[in-house]
Amino acid sequence: MKKSKNNFYDVLIIGGGAAGFFSAINTKLHYPEKTVAILEKTNKVLSKVKISGGGRCNVTHACSNISEMIKAYPRGKNFLKKSFHQFFTHDLIEWFALRNIRLKTENDGRMFPVTDSSQTIIDCFLQECEKLSIPILLQKDIHKINKKSGIFEIKTKENEEFNSEFLILCSGGYPNKNNYSWIKDIGKEIEEPYPSLFTFNLPKHPITKLMGLSVENAFVEIPIAKLKQEGPLLITHWGMSGPAILKSSAWGAKKLKECNYKFNYIINFLPDFHPDKLGNYFMQEKGNWSKKSMQSKMFKEIPQRLWNYFLQDANLLEKKWADANKKQLFHLAQLLTRSEFSANGKTTFKEEFVTAGGIITSEVNPHSLESNTIKNLYFAGECLNIDGITGGFNFQAAWTTAFIASKLGKK
Numbered sequence: 001m002k003k004s005k006n007n008f009y010d011v012l013i014i015g016g017g018a019a020g021f022f023s024a025i026n027t028k029l030h031y032p033e034k035t036v037a038i039l040e041k042t043n044k045v046l047s048k049v050k051i052s053g054g055g056r057c058n059v060t061h062a063c064s065n066i067s068e069m070i071k072a073y074p075r076g077k078n079f080l081k082k083s084f085h086q087f088f089t090h091d092l093i094e095w096f097a098l099r100n101i102r103l104k105t106e107n108d109g110r111m112f113p114v115t116d117s118s119q120t121i122i123d124c125f126l127q128e129c130e131k132l133s134i135p136i137l138l139q140k141d142i143h144k145i146n147k148k149s150g151i152f153e154i155k156t157k158e159n160e161e162f163n164s165e166f167l168i169l170c171s172g173g174y175p176n177k178n179n180y181s182w183i184k185d186i187g188k189e190i191e192e193p194y195p196s197l198f199t200f201n202l203p204k205h206p207i208t209k210l211m212g213l214s215v216e217n218a219f220v221e222i223p224i225a226k227l228k229q230e231g232p233l234l235i236t237h238w239g240m241s242g243p244a245i246l247k248s249s250a251w252g253a254k255k256l257k258e259c260n261y262k263f264n265y266i267i268n269f270l271p272d273f274h275p276d277k278l279g280n281y282f283m284q285e286k287g288n289w290s291k292k293s294m295q296s297k298m299f300k301e302i303p304q305r306l307w308n309y310f311l312q313d314a315n316l317l318e319k320k321w322a323d324a325n326k327k328q329l330f331h332l333a334q335l336l337t338r339s340e341f342s343a344n345g346k347t348t349f350k351e352e353f354v355t356a357g358g359i360i361t362s363e364v365n366p367h368s369l370e371s372n373t374i375k376n377l378y379f380a381g382e383c384l385n386i387d388g389i390t391g392g393f394n395f396q397a398a399w400t401t402a403f404i405a406s407k408l409g410k411k
Contacts, residue, residue: 007162009035011408012154014142015170016040018049019381019398021125023168026406028132036134039154039162041141046122048172052395053110057118059096060089060399061392062105072393074196074251075356076386080397082366087403089396099124108243110392142171145186147374166376168405173355173382183359183383187373191385193357196253199241200265201345210305211237217301219268220244224259225252230271235306238347240267243390249346250389253356261346268337269302278333283326290322302336310335354394358385369405378405 011031013024016038028036038045052058063069066084070077093103093111101124103111113120129136141157145167154162173193174180180190202208218233227248234242248265249256256263270278285298294316297307311317314332316324324332363372364379371377380401388394 007160009037009162009164011036011166011168012152012162012164013038013168013170014154015172015381015383016042016045016136016138017170017172017381017398018046018395019172019402020168020170021046021129022399022402023170023378023380023406024134025125025128025132026403027168027408028134030407030410034166036132037162038129038134038136039140039142039156040136040138043138045136045138046125049121049125050118052118053112055118056112056116057121058110058112058390058392058395059103059121060092060111060396062109062111063089069393069396072391073386073388073397074253076361076384076397079361079364079366079384079386080400083369083400083404086367087400091403092396092399095399096124099128108391142182144182147186147377150376152377166378166408168378168380168402169359169383170379170381170402170405171383173358173387175355180358186377188371189360189363191357191360193355194253194257195346195348196250196354196356196387197246197390198249198346198348199236200239200245200249200341200343201261201347202239202341203344205239205341207235207309207341208237208239210235210309213303213305214242215269215301215303215306217271218242218244219271220248221266221268222248222252222256222263223266224263225255227252233267233269236347239343240341241347246390250354250356250387253387256346262342262344264340264342267339267341269306269339270299270336273333273337275330275334275337278337279326279330282324282329282333286321286324286329290320292321294319294321294324296321354387355382356385356387358383361385367404368407368409369401370409376408378408380405 011027011034013020020038024036024038049057070081102114104114105111143157144155146153152164152167177192184190213235215233220229229244229247231244232242233244294311313335314328316328369378381398386397
């Protein structure tokens, strides 16, 4: 299409994050003749890519089975099930390999660049944009979008206007519904946003003195949300974190927001046992351990400091196994397998927060990522009501939706 104004591009991408860059680069690769530009509201790009995985960038998850992969998405799994058939984990690995970026898989399935640096991914995207002559226009905060005679008119809060034939929205997630007003104005229905992937605060709880301590496998139960999750657990100076907690926060995101992040939850630090089974085991083994100090623990899975913490609670810290009575041992068993905590508030996990909610997926075609009601308007990334648990799943959803959107409806 012939340019009509200085600020006209064939394709405009709103948002300079993971989905925005992946959309822009792949659009230009699919359509070399089209002009493509990225509009970013801040003066920084790829911020989440930079901090993901503790600065290493958890690019995706090592999973070759779509049915297994979608189990990691509390919201949007049915939508992604259709989209993943077009661009999945193996496609992403190949995409990076073609640009001389190799990925490695860790024991838990997370995949990172072999450099262990998110800068590798950032540099790749910036170099691709330079090579493909894709302008990255910063501090363009979108105020309004109109469509007239087949052309999108995008107005910024800085009173600039941009025009395009195609528009791909990769604006990311917003903390509240009001932030979506400029999207809602073009007729898109928004699911109320709410945080996901957060840690549980335990203000002034004595267990926080064990900050930095981790348990390899714990079982987390949140009765109010009818939730049970298992995985590594980390005690922090403000409460509890780690995959078991983060997965719980993702699956319970809506319910936990409704109770204003004040709720009780139960931890089993020895998931192979329940209280009675462990109590009976202690009584059975007590004779074999009679001369040993109670600080000699039976389970390598429980860190010494945590064991001592529970011994103190059960009034057994200075005793020998022979001196512990049945009531005390069953109390210790209860503490280890059914400790109850009262969360009061949440904390962002290493700034790797994810927002649930956003544009309702029923309004978007999962095979093209095009709006069902507005021609040539596409969506990708976290602006959609799709979110995954921690482990590279959110980035894979971003890459997949961005890649499909970049085809602009081409089969």
